[in-house]
Amino acid sequence: MxxxxxxxxxxxxxxxxxxxxxxxxxxxxxxxxISPEQVVDYLLGATGDAHLEMVVTTLRLPRTLxxxxxxxxxxxxxxxxxxxxxxxxxxxxxxxxxxxxxxxxxxxxxxxxxxxxxxxxxxxxxxxxxxxxxxxxxxxxxxxxxxxxxxxxxxxxxxxxxxxxxxxxxxxxxxxxxxxxxxxxxxxxxxxxxxxxxxxxxxxxxxxxxxxxxxxxxxxxxxxxxxxxxxxxxxxxxxxxxxxxxxxxxxxxxxxxxxxxxxxxxxxxxxxxxxxxxxxxxxxxxxxxxxxxxxxxxxxxxxxxxxxxxxxxxxxxxxxxxxxxxxxxxGAGDLFAEKTRRGRGSRALLARDRFRPRPSDTFPVRLGACSALVPVRSSLAAAALAALACAAGLAAILAGQSAMTAGQALEALRGIGTGGQIMLVQEIRLPRVVAGLAAGAALGLSGCLTQALARNRLATPDMLGVNQGAVIAIMSAGLLSSTATLFEHWWTGPLGALVAAVAVFAISGGTGTQGYRFIVTGLAVTTLAGAVTQSALAWNGLSAATAIHSWSVGSLAGRGYPVALPVAVGLAVLLPAALAVSRRLAVLRFSEDVGVGLGTNPRTTRSAVLALAVVLAGLAIGIGGPIAFVALAAPVLAARLSGSARLPLVGAPLTGAALVVAADTVGRVIASGGEIPAGVVTSILGGPFLLWTLLSDRRS
Missing domain, CATH: 1.10.3470.10 (ABC transporter involved in vitamin B12 uptake, BtuC)
Incomplete structure (x- = not known):
């Protein structure tokens, strides 16, 4: 160096x-x-001004030492x-x-x-x-x-x-x-x-x-x-x-x-x-x-x-x-680098795998002249995760610190009960749950795409600086506006995330080629952006700084249908697009030559996947801020259930939705008389999960 x-x-x-x-x-x-000449005069004893004494002796000397x-x-x-x-x-x-x-x-x-x-x-x-x-x-x-x-x-x-x-x-x-x-x-x-x-x-x-x-x-x-x-x-x-x-x-x-x-x-x-x-x-x-x-x-x-x-x-x-x-x-000991060195024989590996007998994980579904192969394990895992997300949403609606019981909350969800109970459930809790489900699904899908893109389980939007880029964009738009709240500037999230992603990828030399160096580059950008965020907290009044801080650590407080709608629309459009490129994305596990030989353009595929992941992460942050580690944990947990043969493009968003809503519920009920933001809960639990991921990579 x-x-x-x-x-x-x-x-x-x-x-x-x-x-x-x-x-x-x-x-x-x-x-x-105060000019330097005045300070020199004071140090030489030429003047005894009390103001100079305070500035030089009380302020400048202690901070210099x-x-x-x-x-x-x-x-x-x-x-x-x-x-x-x-x-x-x-x-x-x-x-x-x-x-x-x-x-x-x-x-x-x-x-x-x-x-x-x-x-x-x-x-x-x-x-x-x-x-x-x-x-x-x-x-x-x-x-x-x-x-x-x-x-x-x-x-x-x-x-x-x-x-x-x-x-x-x-x-x-x-x-x-x-x-x-x-x-x-x-x-x-x-x-x-x-x-x-x-x-x-x-x-x-x-x-x-x-x-x-x-x-x-x-x-x-x-x-x-x-x-x-x-x-x-x-x-x-x-x-x-x-x-x-x-x-x-x-x-x-x-x-x-x-x-x-x-x-x-x-x-x-x-x-x-x-x-x-x-x-x-x-x-x-x-x-x-x-x-x-x-x-x-x-x-x-x-x-x-x-x-x-x-x-x-x-x-x-x-x-x-x-x-x-x-x-x-x-001395990196980078598992990805080791795989890359071994990957020079990818053509032979692919040819050998063609003739290796494998147990069937699919069953054919025919409807008239149309037929399709449905993966058994992935489908069962997706159904189980969908049930888990629904259960997490229902628990979030029923749980809270109010005097209302779970049974009363369930009745209020059906429109039965007092006006206050119905308002609490249908106008406060339910919209918040919908926003959490949408944000978590977007984070889970975004993490799945970036992990597949970089061929590294740690390559997630929050580790690559993408989330912090969206945070700075939304925060800047909110501070420049005198009337709107931060999450009303959700549309700036994808723009900031895109700028951060381009910066990280340009510095590190591209995706899928740098292993852990690629992630450390994102970590450096994240740390720098975090310093900018902390500076904004100090430069604003206490009330504004408190609101920014609560959002900047990831919170669903006050969220509702208006902010959840853009993310829901984005998921409805981007999830089918991700499924459409999934087969080409799977080819990226092999070398560039193999990808070209199979009829794909790796550069175009990476660009499309990157755009999908960045937009999804930016939209999610527009709702709840940078809820940490969800994009890391959701694809890993979903892959454990659905198997490593296929990307969990359906399971990951379902897992992310369940994680965000569960974290928000825990934050709402665990502290008596207060609320801990969902991003704080995921940060506390996500650190040990990241350590476990690192150790499991080492053992693998």
């Missing part, structure tokens, strides 16, 4: 000089109208994770460590009213320690690219729990929406001093772990032969990463990509000397964060840009570049 420099002392010298220059720039620069301390902590923690997992993509933000620390802080705010830096640190330590332990536990089980996806699963679950707490407590959300941006503005000096001992302890432990990490990079057996204990080394690194990341999150909030950037900048030092790289990673982290903070003050004067957004703009492309590098590809 980065060119190695032959003179390490020159690197350290230049880095130190750059940090000093940025320190001076940070003290002299701000979003206000905080940027240096937090940047160094995140840089070193990223370098330690990359070394101990032997994964160039490892970073506290991407692996969910920051999300664990953030959840700890939110729990502290909700349960104990934590406000001080010491309280933030204590709660962040607990969340970061638990998450770091899980990351290192699963680190040896996954390849470089899969570990990032495992981190995304862990982060999704932790973020889902955080969102559930925030939805139930508007006061905590108001405090959280600014803190989560990673802003350094307004940080008091006592908070920096409170976390200084933890950061110092983490840096000392990192220095002591330098030699054992260097030995560990050669393998556990070699490390033991050299007199080191790999288990003890991993425990020490766990404690160091926990201290550093928790302290950084307690001061400035969860800032992603910084450890990734610092760790790769540290690789400019030649050789495998871990000690110099640890020092350089801390220096690089401080430089990057302080530079981003200075830029944040001047790029939108008199306002400030979010620091995390600026770092994500740089870190996203770096993540994509590293994921595409030879070092990552060499």
């Amino acid at each position: 980065f060119t190695q420099l032959r003179h390490p002392p020159l690197v350290f010298g230049l880095g130190t000089a750059g940090l000093v220059a940025l320190l001076a720039t940070s003290m002299l620069t701000g979003a206000g109208r 905080a940027a240096i301390v937090v940047g160094a902590a995140l840089g070193v923690s990223g370098m330690l994770l990359q070394a101990v997992t032997r994964n160039p993509l490892a970073e506290t933000g991407l692996l969910g460590v920051n999300s664990g620390a953030a959840l700890g802080v939110v729990l502290g705010i909700v349960w104990t009213g934590a406000q001080t830096g010491g309280a933030y640190l204590a709660w962040a330590l607990g969340g970061a320690l638990l998450t770091t332990g899980v990351v290192l536990l699963i680190g040896s089980r996954f390849s470089s690219l899969k570990l990032i996806l495992a981190g995304a699963a862990l982060s999704a679950t932790l973020t889902g729990i955080t969102s559930a707490l925030l939805v139930a407590d508007p006061g905590t959300f108001d405090q959280y929406r600014f803190w989560v941006l990673g802003s350094l503005a307004g940080i008091p000096m006592d908070r920096v001093l409170a976390v200084a001992p933890a950061i110092l302890a983490g840096l000392v432990m990192a220095a002591l772990a330098a030699r054992p990490l260097a030995a560990l990079s050669l393998g556990d057996d070699v490390a033991v032969a050299l007199g080191h204990r790999p288990g003890r080394t991993r425990v020490a690194v766990t404690v160091a990463v926990t201290l550093l990341s928790a302290a950084a999150v307690a001061v400035a909030g969860p800032i992603g990509f910084l450890g990734l950037l610092a760790g790769h900048l540290a690789k400019t030092v030649p050789g495998d000397r871990v000690g110099p790289r640890i020092v350089l990673s801390g220096l690089a982290g401080a430089i990057v964060l302080l530079g981003a903070d200075v830029l944040a003050r001047v790029v939108m004067r008199p306002y400030e840009a979010p620091v995390s957004l600026l770092i994500a703009i740089v870190g996203g492309p770096v993540l994509i570049a590293v994921a595409r590098s030879r070092a990552v590809a060499a």
Whole structure:
């Protein structure tokens, strides 16, 4: 990624000089109208203005020191994770460590009213320690690219729990929406001093772990032969990463990509000397964060840009570049890549399969001169899933927190009962259920198409950045409008999803050819779009931000027939189209030559399938927002029932409909006096499902 420099002392010298220059720039620069000359006069004692004293001593000095301390902590923690997992993509933000620390802080705010830096640190330590332990536990089980996806699963679950707490407590959300941006503005000096001992302890432990990490990079057996204990080394690194990341999150909030950037900048030092790289990673982290903070003050004067957004703009492309590098590809362990290498003999495989006897899974149906072969297992699975979706819809209509019983709700559905009961069932619950069924079916079908398109079970709209593209488009249209609600701009969803899909596919080099690198590219786009969404939450008033947040995590509250109708019409048109291209889509499992030999145009087929999947995802998000993991789980579960011989183009939408309605029902009844959005429920449950999918891919 980065060119190695032959003179390490020159690197350290230049880095130190750059940090000093940025320190001076940070003290002299701000979003206000105070000139650098006035600041210099104050520092030299030429003036004693009280306003200058407040700006320089109370505001700029603490945030400058905080940027240096937090940047160094995140840089070193990223370098330690990359070394101990032997994964160039490892970073506290991407692996969910920051999300664990953030959840700890939110729990502290909700349960104990934590406000001080010491309280933030204590709660962040607990969340970061638990998450770091899980990351290192699963680190040896996954390849470089899969570990990032495992981190995304862990982060999704932790973020889902955080969102559930925030939805139930508007006061905590108001405090959280600014803190989560990673802003350094307004940080008091006592908070920096409170976390200084933890950061110092983490840096000392990192220095002591330098030699054992260097030995560990050669393998556990070699490390033991050299007199080191790999288990003890991993425990020490766990404690160091926990201290550093928790302290950084307690001061400035969860800032992603910084450890990734610092760790790769540290690789400019030649050789495998871990000690110099640890020092350089801390220096690089401080430089990057302080530079981003200075830029944040001047790029939108008199306002400030979010620091995390600026770092994500740089870190996203770096993540994509590293994921595409030879070092990552060499150790990817990508099942798809292995299949591709073996797929050079696809013609022989296809010819051999023609003469292999298989049990019949179809029975003929004749109607006059017309006949068709109906798949037995797929038909039975579709019937069972249709019954399940109907049962989920009926349960959603009958369940709720009102005093009305299930029997009364069933009578109200038939138009029998009081006016209030009939209105609740027929005008509130029933339209919401119909909207959930339509959104879930669209997400399930969209996920089935993208998985088949990329030949990877993890290639779903929410993992490829498609959902976030639709979110930004709808959110932007809603914010620019003064009267309409967000879901009334459903028509912008497919447009935003299409733009995101084109960007991801163009960057990754096409569909079906990049394996897990293709998904990591989408993950980078998703993370960057998420930073944009969080910035929009902070830039709006509390009432608008609360509404946007509830929708941006996936919610069916207030949905009805008007928003469900476009998705229903889209399904009525696009599902037959998907069935029409299903046979051509099945041919894409083989190589390009085999597809052409069988009379299909792979490029045209991929374009048509991509268009279908993007439109479906955009329409679904227009109804309920980005309800996570439904597009991943629905095709996988449907395929388990219907078998892997055929794409579950009917079973997947039925499964998705059942999942969304069930998640919405759970969110409505589980919290007394409140409601948890359906997307939060699916995020909490979807993270473990994604981990299971990764493990099952590994076993296969």
